[in-house]
Amino acid sequence: MASSSLRTVEEIFKDYNARRSALVRALTYDVDDFYSQCDPDKENLCLYGQPNEAWEVALPAEEVPSELPEPGLGINFARDGMNKKDWLSLVAVHSDCWLLSVAFYFGARLNRNERKCFFSMMNDLPTVFEVVTGQKPVKDKPTVESGSKS
Structure with a gap:
């Protein structure tokens, strides 16, 4: 889906959620295929x-700059030098970073309230890292205000 066609918070979130689902599946259900x-x-x-919720292991885009931000490069190099769980956790962290960069790319034209809504929608989902490592997201706790109002 081209960036010009993602205009609303809902469209951008749908894209984010589909990409996230694909990454979660690669690192959990399809882990043996992904690893190989x-x-x-x-x-x-x-x-x-x-x-479309599909995942793919591939070389990075050849055009510079690429249409979308690129995910972590060279995920395969550390595979055999690390414990499998640690390597999957590392790939998950890089995947979360990439998801956020793509979300920011598509959300560049969102206003403050739209970004707030979008971030709230994203924060309602566990990160790829949390899913892969089995961590339960901590429920919101009352926090001390830092003095800045949002």
Whole structure:
């Protein structure tokens, strides 16, 4: 889906959620297939989550700059040098970073209230890292105001 067609908070969130679902599936349900595709002898590979909920291990885009922000590069190189769970956790952290960068890319034209709504929608979901590591997201607790009002 081209960036010009993602205009509303709901459209951007739908894209975010679909890409997130794809990454979660790659790192959990399809983990053996994902692991085997990340051959350290291959070139710099990236894990992509697509807006149709498919995931893909592939080389980064060749055009510079790429249309979308690129995910973590070279996820395959550390695979055999780390404990499998630790490596999957590392890929999950990089996947969360990539999801946020794509979300910011699509949400660049959102106003303050739309961003607040969008961030709230994203925060209602566990991160890829939380899902992969089995961490339960902490329920909101009352926090001390830092003095700034949002």
